[in-house]
Amino acid sequence: MTRLPLLVRLAWRNLWRHPLRTSLILFAFVLGVWSIVVLAAYGRGAMEQQIEQSIRNLTAHIQIHAPGYRDDPVIDHRLPPPGPSLRAVLAEPQVSAWAARVRVPAVVASERESAGVTLIGIEPARERGLSFIAEAVHDGRYLESDDDPGLLLGRKLAERLETGLGRRVVVMSQDVHNQIADRGFRVVGIFDGSPEAMETGYLFVGRATLQQMLKLGDDVSEIAIMTQARKLPADLVGRFRQATPENDVQSWTALEPLLELTEELSDRLLMIWSLVIFTAMSFGLVNTLLMAVFERIREFGLFQALGMPPRLILGMVLVESVILLLLALVVGNLLAGATLWSLKGGIDLSAFAEGMEMFGYSPIIYPMLTTADFVTANALVFTLGVLACLYPAWRAARYVPVEAITRI
Amino acid sequence: MEPTVVCSGVSKIYQQEAVAVHALTDIDLEIPKKDFACLSGPSGSGKSTLLNLIGGLDAPTRGEIRVDGIALNTLDKGALAQLRLRRIGFVFQAYNLIPVLTARENIEFVMQLQGVPAKERTDKAMEIIQEVGLDGLENRRPGELSGGQQQRVAVARAIVSEPSLVLADEPTANLDSKTAQALMELLVHMNTEHNVTFIFSTHDKLVMDFSRRLIKLHDGRIVEDVRRE
Numbered sequence A: 001m002t003r004l005p006l007l008v009r010l011a012w013r014n015l016w017r018h019p020l021r022t023s024l025i026l027f028a029f030v031l032g033v034w035s036i037v038v039l040a041a042y043g044r045g046a047m048e049q050q051i052e053q054s055i056r057n058l059t060a061h062i063q064i065h066a067p068g069y070r071d072d073p074v075i076d077h078r079l080p081p082p083g084p085s086l087r088a089v090l091a092e093p094q095v096s097a098w099a100a101r102v103r104v105p106a107v108v109a110s111e112r113e114s115a116g117v118t119l120i121g122i123e124p125a126r127e128r129g130l131s132f133i134a135e136a137v138h139d140g141r142y143l144e145s146d147d148d149p150g151l152l153l154g155r156k157l158a159e160r161l162e163t164g165l166g167r168r169v170v171v172m173s174q175d176v177h178n179q180i181a182d183r184g185f186r187v188v189g190i191f192d193g194s195p196e197a198m199e200t201g202y203l204f205v206g207r208a209t210l211q212q213m214l215k216l217g218d219d220v221s222e223i224a225i226m227t228q229a230r231k232l233p234a235d236l237v238g239r240f241r242q243a244t245p246e247n248d249v250q251s252w253t254a255l256e257p258l259l260e261l262t263e264e265l266s267d268r269l270l271m272i273w274s275l276v277i278f279t280a281m282s283f284g285l286v287n288t289l290l291m292a293v294f295e296r297i298r299e300f301g302l303f304q305a306l307g308m309p310p311r312l313i314l315g316m317v318l319v320e321s322v323i324l325l326l327l328a329l330v331v332g333n334l335l336a337g338a339t340l341w342s343l344k345g346g347i348d349l350s351a352f353a354e355g356m357e358m359f360g361y362s363p364i365i366y367p368m369l370t371t372a373d374f375v376t377a378n379a380l381v382f383t384l385g386v387l388a389c390l391y392p393a394w395r396a397a398r399y400v401p402v403e404a405i406t407r408i
Numbered sequence B: 001m002e003p004t005v006v007c008s009g010v011s012k013i014y015q016q017e018a019v020a021v022h023a024l025t026d027i028d029l030e031i032p033k034k035d036f037a038c039l040s041g042p043s044g045s046g047k048s049t050l051l052n053l054i055g056g057l058d059a060p061t062r063g064e065i066r067v068d069g070i071a072l073n074t075l076d077k078g079a080l081a082q083l084r085l086r087r088i089g090f091v092f093q094a095y096n097l098i099p100v101l102t103a104r105e106n107i108e109f110v111m112q113l114q115g116v117p118a119k120e121r122t123d124k125a126m127e128i129i130q131e132v133g134l135d136g137l138e139n140r141r142p143g144e145l146s147g148g149q150q151q152r153v154a155v156a157r158a159i160v161s162e163p164s165l166v167l168a169d170e171p172t173a174n175l176d177s178k179t180a181q182a183l184m185e186l187l188v189h190m191n192t193e194h195n196v197t198f199i200f201s202t203h204d205k206l207v208m209d210f211s212r213r214l215i216k217l218h219d220g221r222i223v224e225d226v227r228r229e
Helices: A004-015 A019-059 A084-090 A155-161 A196-201 A207-214 A236-243 A257-295 A297-305 A310-342 A350-358 A371-397 A401-406 B047-054 B077-087 B103-114 B118-131 B147-160 B177-194 B205-210
Strands: A062-065 A095-109 A114-122 A137-140 A150-154 A168-174 A180-191 A202-206 A222-227 A248-251 B005-016 B019-031 B036-040 B062-067 B088-091 B165-169 B197-202 B213-218 B221-227
Touching: A004 A310, A004 B103, A019 A222, A019 A257, A019 A310, A019 A371, A062 A236, A084 A095, A084 A236, A095 A155, A095 A207, A114 A155, A114 A196, A114 A207, A150 A155, A150 A168, A150 A196, A155 A180, A155 A196, A168 A207, A180 A207, A196 A202, A202 A207, A236 A248, A257 A297, A257 A310, A257 A371, A297 A310, A297 A401, A297 B077, A310 A371, A310 B077, B005 B047, B019 B047, B019 B221, B036 B047, B036 B177, B036 B205, B047 B062, B047 B165, B047 B197, B077 B088, B077 B103, B088 B147, B103 B118, B103 B147, B118 B147, B147 B165, B147 B177, B177 B197, B177 B205, B197 B205
Parallel strands: A114 A202, A150 A180, B036 B197, B036 B213, B088 B165, B165 B197
Antiparallel strands: A062 A222, A062 A248, A095 A114, A095 A168, A095 A222, A137 A180, A150 A202, A168 A180, B005 B019, B005 B062, B213 B221
C-alpha cells in the first residue's frame, strides 16, 4: 500500500501522455455509462409505471374471490361480505386499503349503440387509494355513495355509444336467479383510463345499487386489498387464506403473471443491454491499454531493472484502467443524472401512444433510477472493466527485463 | 572480504532458430568491492550480456553468479527484483529515465520502491542533485534535459540508495566528449566517496582511461584482465 501513491502518480501521468487517445476512450466510456444508467432508469420507469398502473387498474395487491370466479367471472361465483376473522386481517397495519366489489359481465346500451362491458359495483369512499377510478373522473362527478344511482362511463365508450354526461344508458346483466336484470342509469361522470381498454371495457356504479339490481343481498364478487408495499410480506397472503379458507386468495403476481414475467424480462434485457454496451466499450479499453503497454515495453524493462517487482507493474497498469474507469463513471453518472433531471417531467412518447398502450405502457414515461440499478450498472462497468484490463496488465508484467530493455 | 561479484563458469547460449549462439563461454571473474572495472571489446563480444547476467536481468545457461554472496540462480523473479532494488544500480546508454517523472522524482523512484519515508527521500534526492550538479533542474522532466543532464540524473538515481554495485552499459555512448569527461569524473567521485563498485561495458576509450581495471572480451571469452593503479 505504501507504493500506491507512486503507482497512482505514474498511472495518471501515463494516461495523459496521449491526451487525445485517452480523451477518446474516456468519451466512449462516458457515453457507455451514460447510456446504461439512462436506459436503466427509462426501462425501470416504464416497467414500474406498467406494474403500478395495472395494480391501480383494479388488480390491487391481493384479491379474494369465490372458487371458480377467476375461470368464470359470473354472478354464481360470489362470496359473502368479510366476516370477523377476515376483517381482523384486513385491519392489520400492512393493509393500506381494501374494498369489496361486485363485478359481472354486462351489456350497456345507449339509444344508438350497445357494447359488452364489465360492470363493477364499488364503494366510492373505499376505492380512493385503492384504484384509479376516483382520480380518473374528469368530466362530471365521482360516485358519492354505495347507493348512488349514477354511472361512470369511460370516455372512449361514451364516444362509441354516442352518449355523454347527463344522458341515460341501459345496463343489462344476469341476476342471481339467472334472470335478465336491467336498469337505466344516468351518466354522472366520464372517466379517462389507460390503457384504452379501461375506458371501453368497464362501467362503474354504486355497489349497493348493483347488489339491489342483481338481487345479490350483501354478497360481492371480489375483495381487493392494497398493502403498504408491492413486495408482499411473505406470510400475508397465507394469513388471508387462513382467515377465509373456503375462498380463493391470490397475490398480484399470481393474478397478473405476465407482469411479473415482464418485470423479470425487463431486468434481463437491461443486463444484456449493459453487457452489449460494455463489451463494445471494453474492446476500446483493452486496445488502448495494449497500445499503451506495447509502446512502453522498454520502460517496463527499466522498471524491472530498477527493482520494481512484476506485481507492481501489473498493479500500475491496473491503476491506469481503474482511474480511467472511475473518471468515466463519475462523468457518465453526472451526465446521466443531469439527463434524468431534465426528463423529470417525463418522456413524451405520445407519437407512439397506440403501440405503447397496446403493451400496457403509458405514453409518458417517467424515468426512475433505483439505487439497485445505479449500483448494478456501476459495479458491472467497473468490475468487468478491471477484468478486461487484466490481460494488458499481465502482458506488461511478464516481459523478461533484458528483452524489454534491449527492444528498440 | 567477499568480492561484490563472482562469476564461476558462466556461459550464455542464445538459441536462434536452429543455430546456437554462444554469447559467453566459461567466464570466471571476481569483482572486489569498490572496484572501478570496465568490460570492453568489439560488438558481439558479450560485454552487455555479461553485464545483464550480473544484474540478474537475464539468466546464464550454465555457471553461477553471486552478488554480495547471493547466488542469483537461487532467486525467483520477485527476489531478483528485490536484489536489484536493494543492491544494484543501473545506468543505461539511453532511454534511461522514466519520462513522466521529473528529475527529482526519477531519483526518488528507487527509494520510493524501497519504502523510504517521503521527507528522507526528498532530502537525499536534493543532496545528490546538488552533488551531480543539477541544482535548479530537479523539477524538469527528462524531455526538458540535455543528454548529459539525463545521464547525471540516471547516475544520481543509481547511487542515491547506496547500492553496493552499479552496472553502467555504455554510459557515455550518447554524450559529447566534454559531457562524457564530466560524467566519468562524477562516477570516479561516487566510487571514491560512496565506496560503490562500478562495472562498465564500453567502447569508449575515455571510459577505459578512467577505469582501474580493464577486462577485454572477445567472442564471449575474457582475453585480457588488466589492473591499472
